[in-house]
Amino acid sequence: MDKTASAVVISEQDSVATATRHISAGEKIAVSIGSKAIELSVKDNIKFLHKFALKDIRKGENVLKYGGVIGEATRDISRGEHVHTHNVRSLRA
Amino acid sequence: MKLTGYRRPDGRVGFRNHVLILPTVSCSYGVTQKISNAVPGTITLPIDSGCGMLAEDIKLFSTTIVNLAGNPNIAATLVVGLGCEALYAEQAAAQIEKFGKPVKYLTIQKSGGTIKTVAQGIKIAQQMVADASTIKREPVSASDILIGLKCGGSDPASGLTANTALGAAVDMLVANGGSAIIGEIVECIGAEKVMVEKAVTKEVANRILTAVKDFEAHVKMYGADLSSGEPNQGNREAGLTTLEEKSLGCIRKIGSRPIVDVVDYAQIPTKKGPMLMDDPSYDAPSITGMVAAGAQMIVFTTGLGTPFGIAAAPVIKVISNTPAYERMMDNTDINAGTILEGKETINQVGERLYQLILEVANGKQTKAEEQGENLCQVWRRTVVL
Numbered sequence: 486m487d488k489t490a491s492a493v494v495i496s497e498q499d500s501v502a503t504a505t506r507h508i509s510a511g512e513k514i515a516v517s518i519g520s521k522a523i524e525l526s527v528k529d530n531i532k533f534l535h536k537f538a539l540k541d542i543r544k545g546e547n548v549l550k551y552g553g554v555i556g557e558a559t560r561d562i563s564r565g566e567h568v569h570t571h572n573v574r575s576l577r578a
Numbered sequence: 579m580k581l582t583g584y585r586r587p588d589g590r591v592g593f594r595n596h597v598l599i600l601p602t603v604s605c606s607y608g609v610t611q612k613i614s615n616a617v618p619g620t621i622t623l624p625i626d627s628g629c630g631m632l633a634e635d636i637k638l639f640s641t642t643i644v645n646l647a648g649n650p651n652i653a654a655t656l657v658v659g660l661g662c663e664a665l666y667a668e669q670a671a672a673q674i675e676k677f678g679k680p681v682k683y684l685t686i687q688k689s690g691g692t693i694k695t696v697a698q699g700i701k702i703a704q705q706m707v708a709d710a711s712t713i714k715r716e717p718v719s720a721s722d723i724l725i726g727l728k729c730g731g732s733d734p735a736s737g738l739t740a741n742t743a744l745g746a747a748v749d750m751l752v753a754n755g756g757s758a759i760i761g762e763i764v765e766c767i768g769a770e771k772v773m774v775e776k777a778v779t780k781e782v783a784n785r786i787l788t789a790v791k792d793f794e795a796h797v798k799m800y801g802a803d804l805s806s807g808e809p810n811q812g813n814r815e816a817g818l819t820t821l822e823e824k825s826l827g828c829i830r831k832i833g834s835r836p837i838v839d840v841v842d843y844a845q846i847p848t849k850k851g852p853m854l855m856d857d858p859s860y861d862a863p864s865i866t867g868m869v870a871a872g873a874q875m876i877v878f879t880t881g882l883g884t885p886f887g888i889a890a891a892p893v894i895k896v897i898s899n900t901p902a903y904e905r906m907m908d909n910t911d912i913n914a915g916t917i918l919e920g921k922e923t924i925n926q927v928g929e930r931l932y933q934l935i936l937e938v939a940n941g942k943q944t945k946a947e948e949q950g951e952n953l954c955q956v957w958r959r960t961v962v963l
Contacts, residue, residue, distance in 0.1 A: 490919075490920035493738055493917065493918070495738065495742060495830075495924075503738055503817070505917075505918040505919070505920070532817065533817075534734040534735060534738075534816060534817040535817040536817065536819070550823060550826065551737065551742075551772075551823075551826040551827065551830060552772075553769065553771070553772045553822065553826045554771070554822060555819060555820050555822045555823035555826060556819060556820040556822055556823070568819070569814075569817070569819050570814060570819055570820075573819050573820065574820070575768070575805075575820035575821050575822060576822065577767075577768045577805050577820070577821050577822060
């Protein structure tokens with residue numbers, strides 16, 4: 486992990502990353518996924534420990550963190566967007 | 579690292595060599611405390627029940643009490659009862675004999691009250707400590723280790739750092755033949771699918787699902803629903819989106835290897851590897867069940883910090899973030915918050931934790947041991963009469 490890590494991704498299948506610091510809208514950041522690193526522009530302000538999308542996620546698609554399903558998208562979510570209760574719901578409730 | 583421990587007559591290995599002064603009911607805990615305070619080398623456990631129970635709970639209590647004495651960290655046991663409780667001291671002692679370790683008992687009502695019982699107890703306990711002190715540590719292997727896994731006072735970083743690093747340490751332990759038990763059935767709700775995928779056989783998968791369903795059904799008897807309202811408002815503000823996310827973060831502790839068995843509360847496992855115990859998530863009864871199952875050590879992950887300890891087994895505390903570590907250093911053995919800062923990877927913290935597990939097995943004291951923390955509570959599934 487580089488010293489300037491802004492976010493953590495646990496599993497290579499994950500569609501979201503978790504911010505390890507406050508990230509401002511428009512920031513370009515590097516994220517390590519397994520052995521590779523990607524760059525992306527974060528579209529919203531992301532608070533510490535909140536999540537953002539690593540790729541475009543379509544409405545109804547499963548959202549993956551820890552390599553598991555944490556819920557489904559309730560609308561289309563684009564890469565770099567904040568992912569939380571406003572666009573993901575539990576499949577359990 | 580070379581590992582040494584105390585090989586017990588039943589083949590299991592202890593990493594501590596305590597003489598246990600064991601109450602069979604809360605009424606005799608005052609006496610066991612007095613004996614234990616008078617005799618260095620002994621411990622007691624603050625049992626808070628033992629009477630006023632339905633048959634189902636008497637069975638659970640008896641198994642737990644007997645198996646606590648069977649924990650391989652215990653060299654010998656002096657059982658102290660009152661004389662009118664659910665499991666008499668002589669009944670408990672007779673069952674504890676199966677472990678092949680020295681066991682004696684006293685009954686307060688027969689001995690003639692506190693002072694006489696304490697006097698007799700001190701004499702017995704001193705001899706037990708003298709005998710236990712001659713038991714030598716011998717070379718053992720990581721496959722003799724069984725650790726209990728617990729999280730409490732979690733925060734949204736817990737799943738990402740402390741629990742995931744613990745999962746990495748468990749993978750290292752399992753790769754070396756060791757075993758780990760994860761409990762907290764409540765925390766599996768929403769993560770059943772992942773737990774089932776991890777199950778080594780269909781039968782184990784079914785038992786995982788049954789344990790979760792039974793727990794939910796039990797809670798529904800009281801008109802409550804465990805899957806609604808979670809994650810709570812504070813969790814959501816902190817970044818947790820769904821119940822699944824919360825639960826998936828919790829079960830990271832068990833690592834990536836297949837789950838080989840589901841064990842009933844306080845039962846001694848017959849298999850080796852990662853296992854699930856049917857137990858509650860409340861710290862004291864959960865950990866008491868794991869120590870009864872024979873866990874020689876507990877690894878406890880937390881986001882906020884906790885003093886928790888139990889005299890029968892070292893408890894290693896792993897905290898999820900550096901600000902909490904700095905506040906709760908007195909109570910914490912490892913900081914996993916370095917992962918958030920990019921200073922260490924998950925595997926580096928996992929490796930550091932695995933090494934600490936081996937050091938603690940070899941005798942290094944945990945913060946909870948240094949501070950003499952000692953909580954213990956036998957799970958009650960039904961009502962107090």
